[in-house]
Amino acid sequence: MTAFDSKAFLKSLSTHPGVYRMYDESNQLLYIGKAKNLKNRVSSYFRSSGLSGKTQALVQQIHHIEFTVTSSETEALLLEQTQIKNHRPPFNILMRDDKSYPYIFISASDYPQIEYSRGKKKRAGQYYGPYPNSNAVKETLSLLHKVFKLRQCDDNFFKNRSRPCLQHQISRCSAPCVAIISQEDYLKDVAAAQMFLRGQSSELLEQLQQKMDLAAEALNFENAAHLRDQLIQLRKIQEQQYVYGEQGDADVFALASRPGGIAVSVLFVRAGRVLGSRHYFPTDQLSDSHNETLEAFISQFYLASEGREIPAELITNLEISDPQPLIDAVQLLHKKRVTVSHQVRAYRARWLQLAITNAEQALISHLARKGTFEARFKALKQVLGLNFQPERLECFDISHSSGEATVASCVVMGKEGPIKSEYRKFNIEGIQAGDDYAAMKQALTRRYERLQKGEGKKPDILILDGGKGQLKQAQEVFKALAVTDVILLAVSKGTTRKQGFETLYLETTDQVFDLSSDSKALHLIEQVRDESHRFAIINHRHKRDKTRRTSGFESIPGIGPKRRQAILRFFGGQREALNASIQELAKVPGISAALAEQIYNHLHPEQ
CATH class of the missing domain: 3.40.1440.10 (GIY-YIG endonuclease)
Structure with missing residues (x-):
């Protein structure tokens, strides 16, 4: 050169x-x-x-x-x-954050619906957020359903009801579909929920207190009791929330650094309420200055991502030397005026300290995990006798229920851990039910035929969850596609079928070897195999339940209609039951500790 x-x-x-x-x-x-x-x-x-x-x-x-x-x-x-x-040049900071943020949406209709929303804001109505993740939205929605009883159903379901649904029976909806509540009263509940979402909790509590007193004076004890229950629930929520300020929208950025990496945490504050945070670990920063790195990160966070909501204020733990170009660019692109603050006081200083703490803890955890993965990759190189250091593993697994709803999964593992943005699922069609070999062949072909077009990335090592048969399928596919320089490794459970005693087949079925249960290389192979298995099960269950039109509760072994009803009655709804821990499930009458663990593991195969 x-x-x-x-x-x-x-x-x-x-x-x-x-x-x-x-x-x-x-x-x-x-x-x-x-x-x-x-x-x-x-x-x-x-x-x-x-x-x-x-x-x-x-x-x-x-x-x-x-x-x-x-x-x-x-x-x-x-x-x-x-x-x-x-x-997306390799030496620039790359966000690797392709998911849009979730919101709570309240529709604009005679009887507004409240629901989870993600993606472009196309519908008429009000959006509240963004929330850092779907769990934060679901927890807030659960609280709103309990307190204000707003409808969750879509318009078609709402218009065709002749009697109240289960949500009304478990006190999660006031049943406007059959006029159990008047439109005027329902809209009052909608307005109260909107005040709560805007962070006007103090004003809302004061209004509800006044309305309750007036209802009691007018001897309308039923309405007074309803308002009392709302007050009690809202006060509990207010006590549990981590709130420092009464008002204000802000995104708080904190950069933490240690030898080996940096972390940027973004704390989302809306209407004075801390909604949560997200953590990023830029690996491609080029600047020697952390201040410049943070400035570049914030620029891409808002200017290179579509649909990003921008608050009135950005708060940073490092000083941006000249924030005016960023402020002007945001105004030009998003028609939104923002301020960038570095030295803040009172509750805004506590928001900043919370973001700094999050960044530091996230970085400590990330570096520990990164070091573990690097050690395991080095051990794998040594065990397999390779003359190069592998950096990318891909693993395939097949999941089905007696041949029904067959799904193949592909997960990707790099030296810093799972690369979830590159995970893929394959709905397998056109094969004989239960034929795992044909399913594997179809998935591998669909995954790697893109390499012939110059698309996609080639793994250093392809791991297959299975034995000699699955290895043979991979060999045939790669031969047909003329794919070379990929090491094939099949993982069989072995004679004992216990973890730590797997049999490995390298390249050909003649190269068979076992690793000790404390081998770091085996731990890496097991980890990527288990992750592939988890991802396959999740997508198989989604496909099967969609086909059967059933919920996850209806497919739990040992759980019949009575126990399902007991669970739903105890927690007040399916969403709440899904969020319950093993200990909470064990409190349901008729559910033992062992059964609670079984239920939890079935509903949360990813954990």
Whole structure:
């Protein structure tokens, strides 16, 4: 490779704001950056000392640099994030966060429906959030159903009811479908729920207290009792919530660093309520400055992701030297004015401290896990006698119920753990029921025929949950597709069928070996095998239950109609029962501790 002539390039480089793109010898894009002064910024990559190892690795690969001059730094920031999103260069911070955030949605209708929502906001109504994960939404919805009894059913179900459904019988809906509650009273409950979601808890409690007193004075004791119950529930909720401020929307960013990595935690605060947090572990940061890394992260968080809700204030634990380009870019792109704060006081300082604590704890856990995986990958290389260090494992498993609803799973494991964004499921069709070999062959073919088109990634090692038969299927598929340089490893349960005593088949059925139960390599193989098994079971059950139109409760061994009814009556609904722990399930009359554990494991195969 011819060395890049940086001196000649820099002589003619503009001093205006703009975006620069660095390419390697094969014209592959390596890095995209923005600059207030292109010449000064690009020159910093070619100084004689003070460069990090990652920056040096980038500079060594540079073959040529292209640039685009812009009229302002704000315009450069917008262009940079658009190009990062489109090209995803390997040396840029990559969010790897493809999932949209969940919301609570209240429809705009005569009798509004309240429900979980994810994705684009296309429907008429009010969206509340975002929430950091689906569990946070489900917990909030469960509380709202108990307190305000708003309908959950869709419009078709609602319009065709002639009598109240189970949700009304377990006091989770006021049954507006059959006019048990008037439209006026129902809309009052909707308004109260909206106040709660906006964080106006104190005002709501005061209003309910006044209404209860008036109802009692008017001798309307039934309504007064209803309002009393709402007050009691809301006060309990208020006591349990982690609330520092009475108002305010903010996203709080905290970056924590340790030798070996960094973590960025984002704390979501809406209407003064802390809804939760998400943690990110950027592995591709190029800047030597944590302040610049955090600034780049925040820029991509809002400017390179569609549908991101932006609060009025962004709070950071590290100072952003010049936040104005980010503020202007957000206003141009999202038509939203924001402020960026670093030094905050009172409850906002406590939000920031909570985010810092989350980032530090998340990083400690991440680094411990990362170290464990790296040690296991090294052990696997040694055990298999490889002349290279494997970095990507893929594993397949088949799941079905006596041939019904056959599903194949593919999970991906890297040196830092599971790569869940690359997991895939395959609905198997057109084979004889129960033929695991044909199912495996179909899944492998569908997965790896993309390699012939130059698409997809090739694993270093392919692990198959099965024995000689499954290994043979993989060999036939790879031969037909002309896929080479992939090591095949089949895992059989062995004669004892106990974990830790598996038999391994490498490449051919002639290379059979066992590993000791304390082997780190075996632990890695078992982990990816178990993860594949878990993912296959989850998707099989979803497919089977959808086909049968049954809930997960109806397929639990040993649980008949009476016990199902007892569980639902005890918890008040299926959602609440799904969120119950083993100890809570054991409190249900007729459910022993052993049966509670069986029920929990069936409903939560991923845990």
